[in-house]
Amino acid sequence: MYRPMTRKSFLANGGKAFVGASLAGTLLAGCGGQEGGTGELTYWSALEGAGPRRYYKENIEKPFEKANPGIDLKVQFQSPEDLDRTIRTALQGGEGPDLVPTPGPSFALEYIDANLFIELDEYAEQYDWQDKILGWALESGRLEGKLYSVPTEFETMLLYYNKSLFEEKGWEPPRDRDELESLAEEAQGQGIVPFSAGSADWRPTPEWFMTIFWNHYSGPEALYQALTGEVPWTDPVFVEAVDLHNQYFQNGWYGGSVEKFFSTGSDAYHTQFGDGEAAMNMEGSWFLFEVDNFFGQAAGNDNEWDWAPLPSLVDEVPLQIFELGIGSTLSINQRSQVSDAAAKYINWLFSDPERAAQRMADVPAVFNIPIPIEREDFPSNMDPRVADVLATLSEVTSKGNFGYTTWTFWPPKSDVYVYEGMEQVLTGDTTPGEYCAELNRIFKQELNAGEIPPIIRPETA
Amino acid sequence: MPAEQPALEVPEERAASPERPSRKRAGRTPRQRRRTIMAWAFMLPLVIVNLVVIVGPAIATVYYSFTEWSGIGPAEFVGLQNYRQMLTSGEFYEALLHNIIWTGIFLTVPIAMGLLGAFLLSQITRFQMLFRIVYFIPYVIASVVNASIWENLLDPERGIGPALASIGVPFLDGVAFFGDQRLALPSVAFVDNWHWWGFVLVLFLTAMQSVDRDLYDAAKVDGASRWHQFRHVTIPGIRPTLVFVMLMTIIWSLLVFDYIYILTQGGPAGATEVVATLMYKEAFARFEAGYAAALGLGMSFVSGLIVLVFLYLRRRGWEI
Numbered sequence: 001m002y003r004p005m006t007r008k009s010f011l012a013n014g015g016k017a018f019v020g021a022s023l024a025g026t027l028l029a030g031c032g033g034q035e036g037g038t039g040e041l042t043y044w045s046a047l048e049g050a051g052p053r054r055y056y057k058e059n060i061e062k063p064f065e066k067a068n069p070g071i072d073l074k075v076q077f078q079s080p081e082d083l084d085r086t087i088r089t090a091l092q093g094g095e096g097p098d099l100v101p102t103p104g105p106s107f108a109l110e111y112i113d114a115n116l117f118i119e120l121d122e123y124a125e126q127y128d129w130q131d132k133i134l135g136w137a138l139e140s141g142r143l144e145g146k147l148y149s150v151p152t153e154f155e156t157m158l159l160y161y162n163k164s165l166f167e168e169k170g171w172e173p174p175r176d177r178d179e180l181e182s183l184a185e186e187a188q189g190q191g192i193v194p195f196s197a198g199s200a201d202w203r204p205t206p207e208w209f210m211t212i213f214w215n216h217y218s219g220p221e222a223l224y225q226a227l228t229g230e231v232p233w234t235d236p237v238f239v240e241a242v243d244l245h246n247q248y249f250q251n252g253w254y255g256g257s258v259e260k261f262f263s264t265g266s267d268a269y270h271t272q273f274g275d276g277e278a279a280m281n282m283e284g285s286w287f288l289f290e291v292d293n294f295f296g297q298a299a300g301n302d303n304e305w306d307w308a309p310l311p312s313l314v315d316e317v318p319l320q321i322f323e324l325g326i327g328s329t330l331s332i333n334q335r336s337q338v339s340d341a342a343a344k345y346i347n348w349l350f351s352d353p354e355r356a357a358q359r360m361a362d363v364p365a366v367f368n369i370p371i372p373i374e375r376e377d378f379p380s381n382m383d384p385r386v387a388d389v390l391a392t393l394s395e396v397t398s399k400g401n402f403g404y405t406t407w408t409f410w411p412p413k414s415d416v417y418v419y420e421g422m423e424q425v426l427t428g429d430t431t432p433g434e435y436c437a438e439l440n441r442i443f444k445q446e447l448n449a450g451e452i453p454p455i456i457r458p459e460t461a
Numbered sequence: 462m463p464a465e466q467p468a469l470e471v472p473e474e475r476a477a478s479p480e481r482p483s484r485k486r487a488g489r490t491p492r493q494r495r496r497t498i499m500a501w502a503f504m505l506p507l508v509i510v511n512l513v514v515i516v517g518p519a520i521a522t523v524y525y526s527f528t529e530w531s532g533i534g535p536a537e538f539v540g541l542q543n544y545r546q547m548l549t550s551g552e553f554y555e556a557l558l559h560n561i562i563w564t565g566i567f568l569t570v571p572i573a574m575g576l577l578g579a580f581l582l583s584q585i586t587r588f589q590m591l592f593r594i595v596y597f598i599p600y601v602i603a604s605v606v607n608a609s610i611w612e613n614l615l616d617p618e619r620g621i622g623p624a625l626a627s628i629g630v631p632f633l634d635g636v637a638f639f640g641d642q643r644l645a646l647p648s649v650a651f652v653d654n655w656h657w658w659g660f661v662l663v664l665f666l667t668a669m670q671s672v673d674r675d676l677y678d679a680a681k682v683d684g685a686s687r688w689h690q691f692r693h694v695t696i697p698g699i700r701p702t703l704v705f706v707m708l709m710t711i712i713w714s715l716l717v718f719d720y721i722y723i724l725t726q727g728g729p730a731g732a733t734e735v736v737a738t739l740m741y742k743e744a745f746a747r748f749e750a751g752y753a754a755a756l757g758l759g760m761s762f763v764s765g766l767i768v769l770v771f772l773y774l775r776r777r778g779w780e781i
Contacts, residue, residue, distance in 0.1 A: 110531055115534075268616060413747045416747050
């Protein structure tokens, strides 16, 4: 397999001979790279929206360059839908940015297998990342004991509820399965959709709910065993979770009906939720970024929102489980001539908790990096509900109470089947048992091919 | 010993025909050679571009279709495995069936609408240009915009269904056009047709305007009705355009992607999956780029076959 030489190793070997040194100098001049981790540093970002992009320029790019004279950070924004395709093409062609983002560990795994990322262990030791980054986050970037990527945006699943509607009806956020189902029945009886939902503009939406049901019904321990190949997906604990999820759908609790779920887009169901036509919304922490657009004056209603942890659906599963999801990772291109500068950027992101907390406060959900953080670390002007999510998540997951999101820990083909196959369950074309059997078949193939991303053990948190 | 064969005699007028140039290059004049070189010089940039952006990737696609490749890193040669997988995959045949249904819809609905609209427009002179522009506008609007408009209009909660219900016309209320497995494919086809049929109309109208007016006058003298004029004068008069549109409709229907991807992404439960969306999913979601290449070549083969049949029939004297 072709293994391109890194600049560091090139310099180390090249320094032994005059000719080598001359050649190294020529190459560095050609690439604009310099000694000591300086030079032009390229980064392609999937950041969406003019606001966050402007914020990035002012509050990340400029301060980073100011703190690191000699590094010229060149950021190019692309849509998240296009970025991975663009990066695949560029990396395959021997190009691409110095700092390479991916949509998650299973995507990063492919690039690691193709030897396109450098190992980060030396940098991790040099900059003490084990003290700056949450344990599970660092583990998710390791393959066979070597660190290749660092998560730069983490997420979890939450139960959002229309607080004003709940106060009006005298409801409380559900704490277990009985309360959840009673509340859903009561809401539906009053003509209110229990859970706003739809997949018209994001077809993988059903995997959010399977993530919830597998973690809160089957439990993280069972999932860990299944993801590591110890138990099959046909185990009754997984089939029952699929069946329960299907029952909720057939009851019309999600979006009103299966057909409406398939044909409703996110703007429509978020509006429904904000207006009080739906009581709750099971969605990821990414919704924190735009939830205020659907409540209060901005949305033309007087409603308020709040959130609660998703309830455990069986007694055996701990009460507070937060599924871990990684929205993006950052790695360093094997061909980068400025890998030291790239490592400085990654380190800068994680180095100042106060600055990181300010970013999380200013643009909710977008800049959520996995660092140890407590409530008092957040600025006083931060929305207390958002601060509560982040502090609770940091606290609970550091104790090992975390679950697994399908888009982060399932290999690619299995992940696609999780939501596409679920559509067939919802339409009645497939039974929960058949669904799990097919998932098991696909998963086994990927397991045998070594395509499973790193699965974090709870004790490594 | 075989009998002596009579020498083949070439008719004198054919052998000496000045219209049939000699194949011998030696017979070319310097001027002709210069013209040939000039022609190639003008064509060369296009040939190079074609080699780089079409022929090169096409050859690469053929190669990758015989490999197991994720789209990144080295590809492993697996022979015909991807083609075997394609030919035994229920998912592929279901997607192909949807392509065939789609082709059937687009060979009938927009062509019938285009023919009728063009014929009616050809009968008027005032405001004809205005109508042509109005019908053509959807075609020049980006597919994403068109799809978004219709996605909102056909929303089961906030679209035209509930709006009509509020004024006492409830038959579309709550209908999930893109969410119901039975309705999803025809609903997406409806949206695509909305932007497509105006283009077909303009093509037919242009063709109809080149039909000799004397033929219509003669038909009228013979007592032909409007329908008979349409059937026996207009249709034969625009046959080349009609056949061209039908041929392109078949090819484009086999390659359809954009409206389906924007509106349903192949769902719900595969109800709108066509081979192009399946191919995209294999390449960029399941990371089976080798298999996706085989799917792409499979569809190219089917399209090529249709073109060959068309050319064959033409050679056999069919007026198409």
